[in-house]
Structure formats: structure tokens, C-alpha cells
Amino acid sequence: MTAPAPCERAAAVMRERASGLVPRVGLILGSGLGGLAQAVSDAVRIPYADLPGFPPAGVHGHAGELVLGRLEGVPVACLRGRAHVYEGHGLAVMTQAVRALKLAGCETLLVTCAAGSLVPAVGPGALVALSDHINLLGSTPLVGPNDERFGPRFFSLADAYDPALRARLRQAAQDEGLPWHEGVYVATPGPCFETAAEIRMMQILGGHLVGMSTVPEVISARHCGLKVAAVATVTNLAEGLGGEALSHEQTLHHAGLAAADLQRLVRAWLRRHPAPA
Numbered sequence: 001m002t003a004p005a006p007c008e009r010a011a012a013v014m015r016e017r018a019s020g021l022v023p024r025v026g027l028i029l030g031s032g033l034g035g036l037a038q039a040v041s042d043a044v045r046i047p048y049a050d051l052p053g054f055p056p057a058g059v060h061g062h063a064g065e066l067v068l069g070r071l072e073g074v075p076v077a078c079l080r081g082r083a084h085v086y087e088g089h090g091l092a093v094m095t096q097a098v099r100a101l102k103l104a105g106c107e108t109l110l111v112t113c114a115a116g117s118l119v120p121a122v123g124p125g126a127l128v129a130l131s132d133h134i135n136l137l138g139s140t141p142l143v144g145p146n147d148e149r150f151g152p153r154f155f156s157l158a159d160a161y162d163p164a165l166r167a168r169l170r171q172a173a174q175d176e177g178l179p180w181h182e183g184v185y186v187a188t189p190g191p192c193f194e195t196a197a198e199i200r201m202m203q204i205l206g207g208h209l210v211g212m213s214t215v216p217e218v219i220s221a222r223h224c225g226l227k228v229a230a231v232a233t234v235t236n237l238a239e240g241l242g243g244e245a246l247s248h249e250q251t252l253h254h255a256g257l258a259a260a261d262l263q264r265l266v267r268a269w270l271r272r273h274p275a276p277a
């Protein structure tokens with residue numbers, strides 16, 4: 001018999017501590033966006049350190065805990081804090097955590113992130129639903145031996161950002177009177193921000209947002225059959241477009257300002273989540 005994978009052990013810890021709650025929606029909360037986890041009712045908090053395969057906490061602004069409970073009545077599992085490629089843990093650093101969500105019962109994953117905007121008219125504070133991505137990370141998290149228990153060796157990323165989930169996000173934005181934007185997210189490894197020339201290249205390639213996260217999680221989630229939606233909070237105009245010097249402080253500042261809007265959007269989206277079949 002093969003030893004249980006870290007994600008199987010993590011899912012067992014979640015089951016043990018969740019006192020019967022089976023999460024249906026996983027939420028990955030990015031830089032400055034962890035506040036949503038505060039709104040979870042009947043919350044059970046599990047530090048990542050207790051969850052095999054979960055990432056070590058790193059970047060300022062990331063707490064590193066899983067919060068199980070209910071948001072708008074929907075059983076959720078919130079990942080407060082994620083690891084990034086630039087921390088040096090490899091592209092698969094979030095894969096076990098994503099698989100653990102699937103094993104714990106989630107059918108759907110909502111990923112939030114901070115991003116720079118490649119569209120001058122969509123500035124700091126805007127919320128943008130991801131419609132697709134361009135992976136400039138140089139690799140994917142699924143390189144290496146494939147664990148067939150989670151998904152096939154080769155798999156499609158067509159409609160990786162689920163159109164039906166995105167339509168519900170759009171309705172949720174309408175419910176809340178929030179402007180609606182969709183766009184293609186370009187993933188870079190960081191930690192440096194891009195050059196102005198790279199930003200011009202990304203615009204030519206068809207990108208609308210640039211960021212240092214999200215794509216590894218989305219690829220891992222699609223491999224194991226989770227449906228995915230993703231929303232970026234624009235924290236700055238990308239290099240060469242705005243004139244403001246880019247910094248992580250600026251990212252956290254603007255993510256914090258937009259956090260209330262993001263919470264309203266996610267909560268309205270969850271209220272529209274269909275009851276279990």
C-alpha cells in the first residue's frame with residue numbers, strides 16, 4: 001500500500017477538527033485580502049503548520065492558516081495566505097493544499113489575488129474577474145511524476161476559469177453595484193516587478209493583468225477537477241503606465257482599500273451559490 005500523500009493527511013486533519021462541516025467552496029485569499037476569513041461563522045482555525053503539505057507562511061500580509069466555517073450559509077475552507085514562486089519553494093508549493101481542499105469535499109475554488117493592471121482605464125481599487133491566463137512562469141506545477149489518483153497526465157485548460165462561475169460573479173457585482181471587469185492574467189515569477197518593455201510585451205500578447213501568483217493554484221485545481229473562479233484586486237497600474245513607484249507596501253495599501261468591495265462581491269457570489277444537489 002502506498003503511504004498517504006500529504007494532502008490526504010491534511011484532509012484528515014481538516015475532517016477531524018471540522019466537527020462535521022464539509023466545505024463546498026475553497027477560497028484562497030491573497031495579499032491584504034485575508035479579512036474575508038474574519039467574517040466566517042462557526043470558524044475552526046487550523047495553522048498551516050498542522051496541515052501536511054501546506055506552505056510555510058512567508059510574505060508580510062499572509063497569516064498562514066486555514067479557516068473552516070460558513071460564509072453566507074455556504075460551508076467554506078479559506079486559505080489565509082499562499083506561497084509564491086518567488087519564495088523559492090517551487091511551482092508545486094500550493095498543489096497539496098489545493099488537493100486537500102478537493103479531498104475535504106470542495107467542488108469549487110475561488111482564488112483572489114493582487115495584480116497590476118495593463119489597462120490604463122482600470123486603475124487601483126478595481127476588481128477584475130479572470131477570464132484566462134498566460135503563464136510566463138517557465139513551467140507548471142504538474143511537471144514530474146503524475147499521481148493518477150488526482151488527475152490525468154495530460155489535461156485541458158479550456159475554460160479553466162469556469163464561465164458559469166464567472167457569470168455568477170458578474171451577477172454578484174451587479175447585485176452590489178460594483179463595476180464589472182474581466183481580463184487575462186499574466187503570471188510572472190517575481191519578486192521584481194516587470195520592466196516597462198515587458199509590460200508592453202504583455203499588452204501585445206493580450207494580457208490585462210500581471211501578478212506573481214494564482215496560475216500554479218489554478219492549474220493544480222483544474223488537474224484534480226475543481227471548478228475555478230478568480231478575482232484580482234488591481235493595486236497599481238503596471239510599470240510604465242502609472243508613474244507611481246511600485247512596491248509591496250503599495251500592493252498591501254490598495255488591496256486593503258479594495259478589501260471591502262471584494263468581500264461584498266464574494267459574499268454576494270456565495271449567496272448565489274446553488275444548494276447541494
Ligand code: HPA
Binds near residue numbers: 114115194210236251
Ligand atoms: N506586477 C506583478 N505583480 C503584482 C503587481 C505588478 O505590477 N501588482 C501587484 N502584484
